[in-house]
Amino acid sequence: xxxxxxxxxxxxxxxxxxxxxxxxxxxxxxxxxxxxxxxxxxxxxxxxxxxxxxxxxxxxxxxxxxxxxxxxxxxxxxxxxxxxxxxxxxxxxxxxxxxxxxxxxxxxxxxxxxxxxxxxxxxxxxxxxxxxxxxxxxxxxxxxxxxxxxxxxxxxxxxxxxxxxxxxxxxxxxxxxxxxxxxxxxxxxxxxxxxxxxxxxxxxxxxxxxxxxxxxxxxxxxxxxxxxxxxxxxxxxxxxxxxxxxxxxxxxxxxxxxxxxxxxxxxxxxxxxxxxxxxxxxxxxxxxxxxxxxxxxxxxxxxxxxxxxxxxxxxxxxxxxxxxxxxxxxxxxxxxxxxxxxxxxxxxxxxxxxxxxxxxxxxxxxxxxxxxxxxxxxxxxxxxxxxxxxxxxxxxxxxxxxxxxxxxxxxxxxxxxxxxxxxxxxxxx
Amino acid sequence: xxxxxxxxxxxxxxxxxxxxxxxxxxxxxxxxxxxxxxxxxxxxxxxxxxxxxxxxxxxxxxxxxxxxxxxxxxxxxxxxxxxxxxxxxxxxxxxxxxxxxxxxxxxxxxxxxxxxxxxxxxxxxxxxxxxxxxxxxxxxxxxxxxxxxxxxxxxxxxxxxxxxxxxxxxxxxxxxxxxxxxxxxxxxxxxxxxxxxxxxxxxxxxxxxxxxxxxxxxxxxxxxxxxxxxxxxxxxxxxxxxxxxxxxxxxxxxxxxxxxxxxxxxxxxxxxxxxxxxxxxxxxxxxxxxxxxxxxxxxxxxxxxxxxxxxxxxxxxxxxxxxxxxxxxxxxxxxxxxxxxxxxxxxxxxxxxxxxxxxxxxxxxxxxxxxxxxxxxxxxxxxxxxxxxxxxxxxxxxxxxxxxxxxxxxxxxxxxxxxxxxxxxxxxx
Numbered sequence: 001x002x003x004x005x006x007x008x009x010x011x012x013x014x015x016x017x018x019x020x021x022x023x024x025x026x027x028x029x030x031x032x033x034x035x036x037x038x039x040x041x042x043x044x045x046x047x048x049x050x051x052x053x054x055x056x057x058x059x060x061x062x063x064x065x066x067x068x069x070x071x072x073x074x075x076x077x078x079x080x081x082x083x084x085x086x087x088x089x090x091x092x093x094x095x096x097x098x099x100x101x102x103x104x105x106x107x108x109x110x111x112x113x114x115x116x117x118x119x120x121x122x123x124x125x126x127x128x129x130x131x132x133x134x135x136x137x138x139x140x141x142x143x144x145x146x147x148x149x150x151x152x153x154x155x156x157x158x159x160x161x162x163x164x165x166x167x168x169x170x171x172x173x174x175x176x177x178x179x180x181x182x183x184x185x186x187x188x189x190x191x192x193x194x195x196x197x198x199x200x201x202x203x204x205x206x207x208x209x210x211x212x213x214x215x216x217x218x219x220x221x222x223x224x225x226x227x228x229x230x231x232x233x234x235x236x237x238x239x240x241x242x243x244x245x246x247x248x249x250x251x252x253x254x255x256x257x258x259x260x261x262x263x264x265x266x267x268x269x270x271x272x273x274x275x276x277x278x279x280x281x282x283x284x285x286x287x288x289x290x291x292x293x294x295x296x297x298x299x300x301x302x303x304x305x306x307x308x309x310x311x312x313x314x315x316x317x318x319x320x321x322x323x324x325x326x327x328x329x330x331x332x333x334x335x336x337x338x339x340x341x342x343x344x345x346x347x348x349x350x351x352x353x354x355x356x357x358x359x360x361x362x363x364x365x366x367x368x369x370x371x372x373x374x375x376x377x378x379x380x381x382x383x384x385x386x387x388x389x390x391x392x393x394x395x396x397x398x399x400x401x402x403x404x405x406x407x408x409x410x411x412x413x414x415x416x417x418x419x420x421x422x423x424x425x426x427x428x429x
Numbered sequence: 430x431x432x433x434x435x436x437x438x439x440x441x442x443x444x445x446x447x448x449x450x451x452x453x454x455x456x457x458x459x460x461x462x463x464x465x466x467x468x469x470x471x472x473x474x475x476x477x478x479x480x481x482x483x484x485x486x487x488x489x490x491x492x493x494x495x496x497x498x499x500x501x502x503x504x505x506x507x508x509x510x511x512x513x514x515x516x517x518x519x520x521x522x523x524x525x526x527x528x529x530x531x532x533x534x535x536x537x538x539x540x541x542x543x544x545x546x547x548x549x550x551x552x553x554x555x556x557x558x559x560x561x562x563x564x565x566x567x568x569x570x571x572x573x574x575x576x577x578x579x580x581x582x583x584x585x586x587x588x589x590x591x592x593x594x595x596x597x598x599x600x601x602x603x604x605x606x607x608x609x610x611x612x613x614x615x616x617x618x619x620x621x622x623x624x625x626x627x628x629x630x631x632x633x634x635x636x637x638x639x640x641x642x643x644x645x646x647x648x649x650x651x652x653x654x655x656x657x658x659x660x661x662x663x664x665x666x667x668x669x670x671x672x673x674x675x676x677x678x679x680x681x682x683x684x685x686x687x688x689x690x691x692x693x694x695x696x697x698x699x700x701x702x703x704x705x706x707x708x709x710x711x712x713x714x715x716x717x718x719x720x721x722x723x724x725x726x727x728x729x730x731x732x733x734x735x736x737x738x739x740x741x742x743x744x745x746x747x748x749x750x751x752x753x754x755x756x757x758x759x760x761x762x763x764x765x766x767x768x769x770x771x772x773x774x775x776x777x778x779x780x781x782x783x784x785x786x787x788x789x790x791x792x793x794x795x796x797x798x799x800x801x802x803x804x805x806x807x808x809x810x811x812x813x814x815x816x817x818x819x820x821x822x823x824x825x826x827x828x829x830x831x832x833x834x835x836x837x838x839x840x841x842x843x844x845x846x847x848x849x850x851x852x853x854x855x856x857x858x
Contacts, residue, residue, distance in 0.1 A: 015457070016642065017452065019447070019451070020447055022470070023448065026443055038442075039442065040468070282719075285723075286732075288723075290711075290719070293716075294737075305740055306716065307734065308737065317776075317777075318734075347746075348740075349746075363727075399724070
């Protein structure tokens, strides 16, 4: 089944809005087996909408439009499609009642122009939008399907998830079974992962039935495996064979499985599993590590807190770093990283303390310690070490990568994986 | 001058990548007066590329393509356009030398297939890409311009900024003068800002020559004013009249001016101006406030650090919050917010201490203190108060909004603006 997406809206063509609707739809449609072969982005323009919808209906099995269903004079979509299909606009009573009710609840006066919001094109099937005021419309047009959706992202997603995707899945039928599987890896570069760790996959990739993609992300490289087969069993076997191979090859680098999995989430799970609590002492990451950990609901179960020792005085006073060591070796040194990690664990009464100290940039680098130099410390009753990394000269990327490396370090320690991220060596006092 | 953009790449149609290139280009082009009237997103497909480029060249003054210039067998763009223009691919020697040099530096063996990366279409003007391996190509084709760009964002932006946009600006000539002006507001809702504070702008908006848009962002509402006129003076007058009016109406709510201005940046500037240092005590924001402040280069000039007192024990031990008050009134209370702010300022030896304590969610709410309840505290030698806000039930949005509100609170204090964000009242001990 082939489809085309038409994103309608002036704001998309002046760069005010990024077209996230189209890419979300493209991903969801691809997952259920509908191939997107073209995406058009055009203005709220009567002639343009008619032209493209007409063209698309003759080139694809399904055509989607998003946008242009609001009440302002800029919103052209309904009128354009009504004209194209030689039809009329009629008021949809349930939607009208719903809109009136919303306006009443919010104390907004209902005026005549608001009737337009409840209009639909005669001949369509109305798909009621519980999340907003614009209903979706579904048309069977001479063998092709036309689906008209609002442009507001959560409304469009609600309608797609509740109405459209299930219907299309049914239409595609059970002739083909599909599945996707996602894994997050961390602490290894993408090319090293694909070329050296995972290696040649040709024995597993059976033509178009199964595919593997490496998707970069700030935390690490995500691996996505997609498969399809004519029976559920065949699909299961194919997927499990390749997934099993990846897990065997990349064991230790795989943080977790699932589309939305996050490094901080898995670190949290591991801490909870062993009943340990962690505290963080941050300098160059300035709160980024704590922020990542606390983005995860339930983190209060294992996260004590942290000390952001941005000024050296704070390293000495709050973390009990030795003032002489600080002066002689500098804040960005093994000794200071080690002491920060131990200091925060002791001060905050945590089982594990980690630290970051480095030069985020863009200023502050020297020949010996250029921008991007970072020490990451670890303290527990069992181990006390620091690793030294070299990142880039971009401040925000340095914060991000140091944070991911520190979290990955903790994850590996908790799982007894001896190799540190990027093969960096544990350096003792 | 009208243009169309053709984004080429399979990954765009399976939702792996969001089309940020097209929206970036659309914004930059619109700013210099080139109107984007259509964006196509298509696969790496020979026939499709030829069809669309051909169609676009007959419908616009300038056609841009991005993507498909790599060395793999998926990359079709050069071949498609060569066929369409009835031309050949030839090796561009300077690019070949450059690629060989990069490969040598990175110790990557140079193979025959890498020659393809240095090929360009005969008849084009080559625009050398110092940021990557694929050069851009500029064609004058029967009165229309065709610009072929790589898909890698920083390479495309480099080529656009250094070669393409300046050339197009020159072509447009000085017949129309254009300008844009951006302002960030904070601590006020968008509708209140537009309806009550700024109000009716019809006297200022002169048809299409000047426009104003409200653009929501996590930190606040950005106002964008765009103008055009036939002379520089007329443009200047029009823009200054409207900008002056906005500044007068929205004085106090305007954080700063400029497209990329950030709240943390302005707070930092204000702190530096008065030579004061700040420390943060965070509970529910878990590091987000410190992280925002330290994203700004030079923040070590005014940011002492922070204490992330995620567990109550840390509030008592590190911030010297009174254990009885904590027990009786709870962590999410005025008393605790006040004490956290004072405690961190004293412990970290800062002029200003701010605090956040609340229920980020999704769990933890009660009838009296539902999810989204937040106290934000402020301490300095001059003032000591807390404000109470009520946000949503989304954890990440709560963290974000609490952070923005805390930063906006500081900004207003430093500028002697007595009203607090969202009209929240300062509550004393």
